[in-house]
Amino acid sequence: MNKRMAITTLDNFKEKIGARTAVIGVLGMGYVGIPLAISMAKADFQVIGFDVNQPHIEGLNNGHSSIKHIPDDDIKMMKSVGFEATGDFSRAAQCEVLIICVPTPLDKTREPDLSYVTATMDMISPHLRAGQLLSLESTTWPGTTSEILLPYVENAGLTVGEDFYLIYSPEREDPANEHFSTQTIPKVVGGHTKACLEAGTALYENFIDTIVPVSSTEASEMVKLLENIYRSINIGLVNEMKIVADAMGLDIFEIIDAAKTKPFGFTAFYPGPGIGGHCIPIDPFYLTWKAREFGVHTRFIELAGEINAAMPQYVVDKTVRALNQAGKSLMGSNVLALGIAYKRDVDDMRESPSAVVMELLQDWGANVAYSDPNVPVFPTMRNHEFDLKSVELSPEKIASYDAVILLTDHSDFDYDMIRQNATVLVDTRGKYRDDGGVVRA
Numbered sequence: 001m002n003k004r005m006a007i008t009t010l011d012n013f014k015e016k017i018g019a020r021t022a023v024i025g026v027l028g029m030g031y032v033g034i035p036l037a038i039s040m041a042k043a044d045f046q047v048i049g050f051d052v053n054q055p056h057i058e059g060l061n062n063g064h065s066s067i068k069h070i071p072d073d074d075i076k077m078m079k080s081v082g083f084e085a086t087g088d089f090s091r092a093a094q095c096e097v098l099i100i101c102v103p104t105p106l107d108k109t110r111e112p113d114l115s116y117v118t119a120t121m122d123m124i125s126p127h128l129r130a131g132q133l134l135s136l137e138s139t140t141w142p143g144t145t146s147e148i149l150l151p152y153v154e155n156a157g158l159t160v161g162e163d164f165y166l167i168y169s170p171e172r173e174d175p176a177n178e179h180f181s182t183q184t185i186p187k188v189v190g191g192h193t194k195a196c197l198e199a200g201t202a203l204y205e206n207f208i209d210t211i212v213p214v215s216s217t218e219a220s221e222m223v224k225l226l227e228n229i230y231r232s233i234n235i236g237l238v239n240e241m242k243i244v245a246d247a248m249g250l251d252i253f254e255i256i257d258a259a260k261t262k263p264f265g266f267t268a269f270y271p272g273p274g275i276g277g278h279c280i281p282i283d284p285f286y287l288t289w290k291a292r293e294f295g296v297h298t299r300f301i302e303l304a305g306e307i308n309a310a311m312p313q314y315v316v317d318k319t320v321r322a323l324n325q326a327g328k329s330l331m332g333s334n335v336l337a338l339g340i341a342y343k344r345d346v347d348d349m350r351e352s353p354s355a356v357v358m359e360l361l362q363d364w365g366a367n368v369a370y371s372d373p374n375v376p377v378f379p380t381m382r383n384h385e386f387d388l389k390s391v392e393l394s395p396e397k398i399a400s401y402d403a404v405i406l407l408t409d410h411s412d413f414d415y416d417m418i419r420q421n422a423t424v425l426v427d428t429r430g431k432y433r434d435d436g437g438v439v440r441a
Contacts, residue, residue, distance in 0.1 A: 009163050010195050013131060014202045016096055020044045025095035027120050029060060029085060031278070031348060032137060032171040033101035034067060037083065038074045039182040043207035046082040050089055060085035068347040068374050069176040089123035097203060098124060099135045101171065105282060105382065112141060112286050114148060121152045128156040130163040133199050137171040139224050139283050141290035144168075145217035146192060161193030167200035168217035170224030175346045186210040190220025228283040229301055234269040235280070236304030239311050242271035246440055253430035273407050273428040273441070274311040274353025276342025281308070281351040312356040315428055316364070318441035319403055322424045328402055331365030336391065336401040338418070339408025340372045347374040354407040355384040369401070373412040395421045405441075406431055 016022040024040050026033045029049040037047045051057050059066055061084065063076040075083075092098055102116040117138060128134070134153065136145055145168040150160060158164040169189045174180060187208040191197030197213055205211050214220050238256065245252040252271060260268040275281050284305055288298045320330050340354040341347055349355070358368050370378070371391040378386040391397060393414070398404060398421040406418075409429040419425060425438045432438040 009131060010165075010199060013096065013133065013165065013199055017202050017206060020046075022096035023048060023094055024097040024099065025050055025092055027089075027092075027098060027100045027124070028102035028116075028138075029056065030101065030103075031067060031175055031350075032173050033099075034065070034070055034075075035173055035182045036099065036101060036137070036171070038070070038078060039207045041078040041081050041083055042183075044081060045207070047078060048091060048095060049083065049085040050087070050092070051085060052087060054087060057085040057087055067175070069345070089120075090127055092124040093127040093129060096131060097133045097135070099137060101137050103278065104138045104140050104286075105278075106285055110285050111289055114140065114144070117144075117148065121149060125152045125156055128153060128158060128164070130158060133165040133167065133196075133203060135167045135169050135200060135203075137169055139170060139228070139279060139286065140221060141286045142218040142221040142225070143290065144221060145190075150192065161195045165196045165199035166192040166217070167196050168220040169200060169204065170220060170227075172224075172227075175343070175348055183207060184209055186212050188212045188214060188220050188223050190214045190217045190223075192217055222287075225283050225287045228279045229287065229304075231269070232275065232280050232284050232308065233300065233304040234267070235271070235275055236307040238269045239271045240307050243314065251430075251433060251440070253433050270430070271428075272311070272353070273315045273357055275308045276350065276352040276354075277348065278350045281305075312353050312360055315357050315405065315407075315426065315441045316360045318439055319361070319405060319424075319426050320364070322426055322439040323403055326402075326424055330361070333366050333402035334400065335361050335366045335368055336398070336404045337361075337368065337370040338372075338404060338406045338413065339410050340370050340378070341374050341408050341410075344409050345374065345411050349375060349379050349381060352408075355381065355386075357405065357407060358386065359384060372408070373410060393418070398422050 023046050025048045026037045027050045029051045037049055040047050056066055060075060063072055063079060065072050065075050100120055102120050105113050107113045136149060153160055153164055160166045167189055169187060172185045187204050189200045189204060189211055191200050201211050201213060242252040256268050259266055284301045288301055291298050323330055323333055337354055337358050340352055341349055342352040362368050369391050370388060371393050376390050378388045395417060398418055403424040404422040405426040407428055409431050415431060426441050427438050428441045
């Protein structure tokens with residue numbers, strides 16, 4: 001294809017984006033895909049949401065949100081401007097833009113599992129055509145876009161940078177964050193070619209306030225990993241500091257609050273029962289896996305991962321000692337887990353350390369229950385299985401447990417009532433900082 005044709009193809013793409021005649025397909029309608037689709041619908045784009053879960057598809061088409069912090073009104077707003085959810089991936093041919101927002105977990109050996117990405121590409125590859133842009137937003141290792149997605153496009157007889165555009169733009173969602181939204185969080189974009197970057201920028205600048213272009217898809221992929229490895233390492237550091245402070249009889253939360261008064265050179269991170277969510281527990285291992293290909297051993301990253309992964313056991317050990325001081329054994333004790341979502345005020349259970357704590361307690365013979373206002377029924381998970389429903393809290397119910405462990409500090413909990421009625425209370429979040437009768441873990 002000659003230069004004039006390439007320019008015409010890109011101009012046509014940008015013209016459709018600017019005129020809002022381009023149809024955008026979001027592949028994977030979950031914690032990333034739904035907020036993204038809402039932002040695009042607010043900018044008057046027609047969006048088709050692709051998913052493989054038929055009940056989820058029906059719920060969206062009926063105007064219902066499956067995510068706690070996203071109201072039904074946002075789904076109904078999308079429908080008012082033409083949104084439709086579907087499981088028919090042949091409709092990818094109707095879209096000028098295809099954005100992949102599917103999970104990228106680790107397998108049982110903690111190696112990258114791109115099966116959701118490749119399955120998605122298998123379904124849409126027969127329907128790729130000239131004039132489209134394909135964006136991957138799922139977190140992965142540097143090189144995935146060019147090594148995994150590019151061959152699908154080339155096998156469809158398309159030329160990236162001329163009649164087709166390929167980019168990587170990492171998601172930066174933070175569920176229930178009241179200060180930042182999809183629109184206001186700056187968007188990193190890397191293209192396989194300069195024309196791809198130009199096309200990607202032309203797309204995202206219509207519904208994202210700030211675009212951050214980088215030199216390649218590999219650079220964009222590495223940006224996402226750096227962001228979350230930074231957090232993982234600092235959380236690992238503060239979790240280790242918590243253990244040291246506790247051994248010395250010091251309150252790590254008091255120490256952090258004092259340290260963060262320094263106006264430069266310090267960012268506050270807080271300890272907990274481990275790390276959860278789709279990003280921080282997983283992303284570092286994508287880089288450690290890829291680094292081995294280049295003969296690099298990422299010791300610092302792996303050490304932080306080991307510390308964070310050990311925190312659920314630390315919580316259980318503290319609970320064992322607390323019960324022992326009360327003259328009880330963990331075996332046979334009734335233990336209540338307070339909060340099982342991975343962070344405050346969300347219903348997201350992905351990689352939640354609470355599930356690990358519950359499994360460890362159960363392995364030691366405890367009778368485990370949980371209470372979480374955002375998770376009424378323990379969900380189906382890849383690595384954890386509990387046939388449990390959330391317990392409704394009352395003074396009598398709290399008092400009936402041998403130990404209560406605060407794992408996620410939801411705003412809806414009545415913390416005074418819990419403290420007044422719990423026989424043994426273990427706090428992993430620093431909620432009861434000035435109470436010497438509460439076990440810090």
